[in-house]
Amino acid sequence: MSLPESVIERAESLRRELEAHNYRYYVLDDPSVPDSEYDRLFQELQGLEAEYPELQTDTSPTQRVGRKPDTGFAEVQHRQPMLSLDNAFEPADMAAFVRRIGERLGMPDTAELEFACEPKLDGIAVSLMYQQGRLVQAATRGDGYTGEDITLNVRTLKSVPLRLLGEGWPDELEVRGEIYMPRAGFETLNAQAREAGEKTFVNPRNAAAGSLRQLDPAVTARRPLEFCCYSTGVVTGGSLPERHAQRLEQLHAWGLKINPEMRVVEGLSGCQDYYERLAEKRDSLPYDIDGIVFKVNRLDLQEQLGYIARAPRWAIAHKFPAQEETTRLKAVEFQVGRTGAITPVARLEPVFVGGVTVSNATLHNMDEIARLDVREGDVVTVRRAGDVIPQIVQVQKERRQGDEREVQIPAHCPVCGSDVERARLVKRGKGREQVSEGAVYRCVGRLSCQAQLIQALIHFVSRKAMDIDGLGEKNIELLVQRELVRSPADLYRLRVDDFLQLEGFAQLSSENLYNAIAASRKVELARFIYALGIPEVGEGTARTLAAQLGTLQRLREAEPLLLTWLPDIGLEVGHEIHNFMQDSHNRQVIDDLLAQGIELQHESEIAAELQAAIGLDRLLLRLDIPGVAKTGAESLARYFKSLESLLSADESVLAEVPRLSRKARDGIMSCLRQPEWVEQARRLEQQLRAFGMHWECEPKANASAEVSAQPLQGQTWVLTGTLEQMTRDQARARLLSLGAKVSGSVSGKTHTLVAGPGAGSKLSKAEQLGVPVMDEAAFLAQLEQWEAS
Incomplete structure (x- = not known):
């Protein structure tokens, strides 16, 4: 039997009216009818849908609370990463942020540069996906790349429209925002919990997080x-305004809540004025905020500024001053990190500060303990700023009783009993080394120390390193405690039966982990370098080392001065890498890993820009001769033509070099009288020849049969949309290994855009600029062709 037309029209009319009331009440904070009238309309719609079940739609106001999911929360891959923000804590940090923007945009005067300003809500970041105006998915931020599907729970929030108001929305629209709990609601929720004898929440943020992770949407709804x-x-499938604030206003018109405190200001002074005004107003707001977010308002400028590894360059969170409380320091304990660093940790009488109960705080190192003159038993001031680890900032010495105990660094490692040694700081410059005591103490036990071994293994198997799925921290601890693993290479000696000994492992899970470890033997060079845990070498530096040097063997041999010719690697980092690679223990670890079948993928020739690129003048500048700058080095190179000719020169010969100052001649003679300097110069030139970087070497037009070239050298590629055959991280790594630069934004300099399903504004811009676009199938085929050649 067909539905009466009048019933269909009345149901649709009720839905529109209820949605309009929801919008005014939950989004505009301007209710248009009494609660009793809203309830009457809601009950009428419920009655019609009960009588005519065919009327029910998933966007009806009556269908917000759905059934419980059959299992837990499914994973959601974010098609565009939900990046974090860099933080500013002082006015100087904000000034530096604005100055960097001006420099990157070539804009000396930023006084009229627009910034969109919004309070930074202390809640949970989420993504809402609308298709054809209907809410189809909600997900948590997670780690920025993968979150959890919380659609059923988010549907219960009346400030989230199940279908957008108005018209003109894109075919697909992802809205990002914060789910939070207002202070009044938090207090009411905790009051109800206390009355029921249940556990209360610590702060509104924890309450919001706990509410979103309820398996029963009915609980979230309450x-x-x-x-x-x-x-x-x-x-x-549509477009939005080209200014951030205007986009938010458009979302507001479509039924989504935006913060009423959002403003657009100009320049640094406007940002500072807004920050000060909100800081004064902070305590009177109906919700918690922990700072202000400032964003460059124009989206074309945002694209031009682009991103760093984890955050946009065009946005920053200016945090409010830290919150502080007083408590007593009960004891100082010492923890051992991955590099053997012995770190003091303060054990405190629990104190409520910054919205959480704090019982531990960092003391950084022994120098900090000496600076504070902190002793066990002291009354101390503890500061906690946002998610920053709590720290002791002051000792209230006037409250000492006389029985406080001085803190002493242990002579032996608290984990393995090995000796503890103080690190040395080496400051290098002008051919000299100045050695001083460092602030860090280290256990010398290396991997024989379980604490260092466990932390080293956790880093080794992590996602950005060897990426061994299923080998979490708990399992690593068990393997080490059972002495099944004493070094990273031992992971590749494990068998299925070894995993069956561990708690929680059955036959299938043991086989899966065994296979995951075996699969990790084939690893990209950059990932392997990062996995080694070289001090000062993060993911980006590891990629630079792999792309520039091309092979692990060159990295193992590279002199510190040679490493400084690589982008963004200074002398101190060069020495850290060299020292790590020359250490006998580390060399043994690497040899053991290679003996266990580690196969490094995408090794290559030295980067094209380094081949035969280091002239004698550049070599002399690197040797840091007192009094010899760029002009002097060029004069010496033109006159002597070779390093050996210079090394055999005397003062009379140097006097004949044009445009060479007396100071430079004295500096050169001083170096020539030092056998270690002469040996270093010869050693560096020899390595330049061996690596193909020497000015007399022939640049290699093609790679050898065994080593692949870098066909994308100098090209900038952009990835957008969802890739189905690989992750974006994997695609990025393969492009980098082929010499490409991978950018987060499209510009006239972009060589190619790889567009998967869901590609949005980047695809549109690429088409406008005439940038070549490649789909995933063509991209994979081209990758295979490049990597096989």
């Missing part, structure tokens, strides 16, 4: 949660 949007993500 919690006083709200959603406030702050940006967009994926946008396809």
